[in-house]
Amino acid sequence: MEKNKGKRKKYVAHNQKCAYLFLLPSMFILSVFVFVPLIASFVISITNMNIFMKDVSFAGLKNFIQLFKDSRVSNATFNSLYFTLLEVPLQIGLALLMTVCLAKNNRYCKLLRSIYYLPFVCSMTAIGIVWSMLLDPNMGLFAYWLKQAGFDTIAFLKDPKWAMPTVIAVTAWKGFGYTLTLMAAAVLNIPQSLYEAADMDGAGGFQKFIHITIPGIWSTISFCIVTSTIGAMQMFDQAYVMTQGGPLNKTETVVQYIYDRGFQTAPYNLGYASAISVYLFVIVAVMTLVLRKFVLNRGEGADE
Amino acid sequence: MKKKIVSTLLCAAICLASLAGCGGGAQGGQDTASNAPAGTSVETADGQTETAADQAASGEKITLEFWNVFTGSDGDILRQIVDNYNSINTDNIEIQMDIMPNDQLQQKLPAAIATGTAPDIVLFGVENLAPYVSNDSLEDISDFWEVTGVDKSNILDNVLELSHVNGKLYGTPMQYNVTYLYWNKDLFRDAGLDPEKAPETLDELAEYAEKLTDPSKNQFGLALPTNVTYMQFLWANGGDADDPETNRNLLDSKENLKTLEWLQDLTVNKKVSPSSITGPEADTMLQAGQIGMYMSGPWQINGLRTQGIDFGIAPCVAGSAGAFSPAGGCSYVIPKGVDEEHRLAAYKFMQYWLTDDILKEWSQKNGFPVWSKTLMEDSEIQNDEVLNSISKATEIGRPYNLGYSLASQIDKDVMIPLFETVMTGAATPEEALKKASQAMDGVLAQ
Numbered sequence: 001m002e003k004n005k006g007k008r009k010k011y012v013a014h015n016q017k018c019a020y021l022f023l024l025p026s027m028f029i030l031s032v033f034v035f036v037p038l039i040a041s042f043v044i045s046i047t048n049m050n051i052f053m054k055d056v057s058f059a060g061l062k063n064f065i066q067l068f069k070d071s072r073v074s075n076a077t078f079n080s081l082y083f084t085l086l087e088v089p090l091q092i093g094l095a096l097l098m099t100v101c102l103a104k105n106n107r108y109c110k111l112l113r114s115i116y117y118l119p120f121v122c123s124m125t126a127i128g129i130v131w132s133m134l135l136d137p138n139m140g141l142f143a144y145w146l147k148q149a150g151f152d153t154i155a156f157l158k159d160p161k162w163a164m165p166t167v168i169a170v171t172a173w174k175g176f177g178y179t180l181t182l183m184a185a186a187v188l189n190i191p192q193s194l195y196e197a198a199d200m201d202g203a204g205g206f207q208k209f210i211h212i213t214i215p216g217i218w219s220t221i222s223f224c225i226v227t228s229t230i231g232a233m234q235m236f237d238q239a240y241v242m243t244q245g246g247p248l249n250k251t252e253t254v255v256q257y258i259y260d261r262g263f264q265t266a267p268y269n270l271g272y273a274s275a276i277s278v279y280l281f282v283i284v285a286v287m288t289l290v291l292r293k294f295v296l297n298r299g300e301g302a303d304e
Numbered sequence: 305m306k307k308k309i310v311s312t313l314l315c316a317a318i319c320l321a322s323l324a325g326c327g328g329g330a331q332g333g334q335d336t337a338s339n340a341p342a343g344t345s346v347e348t349a350d351g352q353t354e355t356a357a358d359q360a361a362s363g364e365k366i367t368l369e370f371w372n373v374f375t376g377s378d379g380d381i382l383r384q385i386v387d388n389y390n391s392i393n394t395d396n397i398e399i400q401m402d403i404m405p406n407d408q409l410q411q412k413l414p415a416a417i418a419t420g421t422a423p424d425i426v427l428f429g430v431e432n433l434a435p436y437v438s439n440d441s442l443e444d445i446s447d448f449w450e451v452t453g454v455d456k457s458n459i460l461d462n463v464l465e466l467s468h469v470n471g472k473l474y475g476t477p478m479q480y481n482v483t484y485l486y487w488n489k490d491l492f493r494d495a496g497l498d499p500e501k502a503p504e505t506l507d508e509l510a511e512y513a514e515k516l517t518d519p520s521k522n523q524f525g526l527a528l529p530t531n532v533t534y535m536q537f538l539w540a541n542g543g544d545a546d547d548p549e550t551n552r553n554l555l556d557s558k559e560n561l562k563t564l565e566w567l568q569d570l571t572v573n574k575k576v577s578p579s580s581i582t583g584p585e586a587d588t589m590l591q592a593g594q595i596g597m598y599m600s601g602p603w604q605i606n607g608l609r610t611q612g613i614d615f616g617i618a619p620c621v622a623g624s625a626g627a628f629s630p631a632g633g634c635s636y637v638i639p640k641g642v643d644e645e646h647r648l649a650a651y652k653f654m655q656y657w658l659t660d661d662i663l664k665e666w667s668q669k670n671g672f673p674v675w676s677k678t679l680m681e682d683s684e685i686q687n688d689e690v691l692n693s694i695s696k697a698t699e700i701g702r703p704y705n706l707g708y709s710l711a712s713q714i715d716k717d718v719m720i721p722l723f724e725t726v727m728t729g730a731a732t733p734e735e736a737l738k739k740a741s742q743a744m745d746g747v748l749a750q
Contacts, residue, residue, distance in 0.1 A: 246724070266435035266710075267438075
């Protein structure tokens, strides 16, 4: 018995060594592009450092104290949260709604799914430029249509009230095709027998949706929620291309402010920009933790 | 629990990774950009060894890497001049030019200087000099006049001054500009205004702007982009933003309040400007003939000529304290760490630029004011209508925070938000000014 156990241990140990070998390439890439920059930004955040790398000195918590006094940081945090809290439900909800109609493998549904997936493949920069041209209040097509229809033109991306909702709408429009594809695949994987059983029990369409479809694809939905939340908290391209953070900083997100402080505004304070990155890291980490607890794996209990 | 913490950390790491990926992507792009000239210089090095015998007599070829931010149509003219220099110069100097947007240059250059891979010549706005000098990243070229024998007394003092920081020369002037008032003569005619007479005071400007605005034709009297500052208005009434010499905040004044009230009335009540436009959008609308008046630099001239707009150029309008216009310009600078040989070669090109022929070509083709005293006597220059009206407008140039290392932060954190708040009507001028003044205190305290 004892002997046998030892043998097994050896076998496992050998197997593990092999596993490390397989892990090596991705570990290398991860450490160069993730762990080293991650640790570096923690270190830079407690120094006085600008982009010229001259006169680097230890700053302690100075950058973090400055951060909590900076109204542009709180404004950017608000904008990021505003964006996330609206964009994620909108994108997921829209995808879920479409899934109900399009989770069939006929030619028509496949075509529509591909069409909705198209914007996701395009670059955000190109999409941003095209939308800002369409929505321009002076030269845009939408303004022209509104005018023809007898309405006042809305300066979608220029009006402090409308800018963020517009950015949210464009982002949801671009992203929901991807979510839709994932969800449709998950729905198609639900055993048909469940629906047949529900039919026999006399369940209606809505009931089937709530009691079979949603639980059946919950793991996919929760995956989408977590990934799009993390993505939304790091929103940058859209606002950078369409509004440059304006009007009145109403669309300036945390990442954009980091970029502005580090690379756009002299004296290019990398220490301070890194401190804001660490602050964002903490926010995202907390949000992920909360989401894991309440969203991910709910109703499955497979993990742990 | 442990598993949870690890996975949370991993998730967060992934999120930061994509952040890093973002920056990495941009940097990747830059790498290819900077690799290109590096690659070509290797080729020339190869070519050199092949023809080493021929070259031995005339000395070794010197390749100068030259970065600038001239992404507009003026960049094409600059390229022609540089190409021409490459073919005619007798010192065996070859300049390899790399044009990039200002944002990108500002990201690349400090890192390049820190790692000793900087280009030999950089051409950028004089507002950049101070931050680079305070980080010891530019070569002091005070010996330029002595080495090259260029007569510095031939250059206007106010232009020369822009290339100095703390009394030392860090660049040689390339161009000088102030903000002008452009007006569309056709629209003036349609509105019943004298097409040959531009407004001269703040009140006239407001009056004209109102007359020129016609929402039914999507036509606006005066375009006021919200991503820039309007020092000319504050100065006109005797106000100011800050005093770079003493680090003093000058925002909270009666004069400024009066100007801002006037500005808010113009944009919010009279709606003479398209709301919340950016500079480039205003440029487009001006060229499309939708804008009656617009304040901008000389770079508008080429676009207006191409679009066939009948336009005039006048000095910025006066207020109770007179008329002023923010001055700026571009200078050739040499980054820190460039060796003696390349530095002297760079001097030669700078010297070439300062010859009257080149300055004349640049001014005539781009509509930039002339600041070489001998060139001002030139009959062709004196008879050039555009250059004439410009030289009048240039007289009222006034530097704004040039040579001040906090300048860019003051603009971004204080002045642009102040003007934007006032012009969009997001707050009363009084509140906006109070808030801006607090923000200014915060910036100046650094």
